[in-house]
Amino acid sequence: MKAATIQEIKQELQALPHHELVELTLKLARSKKENKELLTFLLFEAHDIAGYIEGVKKEMEAAFLEINVSHVYFAKKTIRKVLRITNKYIRFSGSKQAEAELLIHFCRLVKDSGIKIDKNPALNNLYQNQLKKIGKAIDTLHEDIQYDLNKLLAPLFPGG
DSSP: OOOHHHHHHHHHHHHHHHHHHHHHHHHOOOOOOOHHHHHHHHIIIOOOOHHHHEEEEEEHHHHHHOOTTTTHHHHHHHHHHHHHHHHHEEEEEEEEHHHHHHHHHHHHHHHHTTTTGGOOOHHHHHHHHHHHHHHHHHSSSSSHHHHHHHHGGGGTTTTT
């Protein structure tokens, strides 16, 4: 089955009566957990991005407390899981500022975790790639916000 274009879907949704639109939305939410999470964000949290960011930060901190540091392999798996979840929340928000803030927080948590990321090439590459993503996201923002976020970012670089 070939998927319809966004424009075709938009036209069809505009033609549907309200009750059918509600039914379609609920069916979509039931079909996949990520759809339900996105719908939850759009309905309940999109109006308060700052609160949403704080909630995601708390969830990241809780996940970092569960990291098994006895072996780098287990730590790496947990860090990747946290990053995957963080990126999902970033996609939901669609905001470059939220992306920069959440990734800065992620990098700070990695750096503060006590795991020697410079000794493990995979973790080091993951960390460096996040720093690059943060830089790209910051470059798209207003200069006042850029200044504030760059102050938060500076200590995360090696030697910083």
